[in-house]
Amino acid sequence: MDDKPTPIDKELYLWAYELYREWNLAEQRDRYLTAHERTPEKSWQEYVSLWEFAHRLSYEPSLRQQAEKQAALELYCDRVQKLEAWRNSGGRNP
Numbered sequence: 001m002d003d004k005p006t007p008i009d010k011e012l013y014l015w016a017y018e019l020y021r022e023w024n025l026a027e028q029r030d031r032y033l034t035a036h037e038r039t040p041e042k043s044w045q046e047y048v049s050l051w052e053f054a055h056r057l058s059y060e061p062s063l064r065q066q067a068e069k070q071a072a073l074e075l076y077c078d079r080v081q082k083l084e085a086w087r088n089s090g091g092r093n094p
Contacts, residue, residue, distance in 0.1 A: 061069070086092075
């Protein structure tokens with residue numbers, strides 16, 4: 001089998017990119033025109049809503065990933081404790 005990647009349709013890509021650019025400009029224009037209507041509370045609510053959405057999309061790490069993260073955290077804490085002990089001893093090696 002030939003494992004070459006599928007070529008990108010240049011015209012389709014450029015068309016989609018132009019639509020995205022237009023959408024992005026419209027969003028920026030809307031934010032500019034409605035800036036006086038935005039309150040800190042509304043901005044905070046939108047931020048929380050976005051965070052919750054992103055959190056729902058995130059995946060649950062595997063047991064191996066969780067174990068690796070825990071081991072890395074323990075190693076970091078151990079090294080910080082050694083550094084603090086070294087600093088408390090005036091920078092002298094024990």
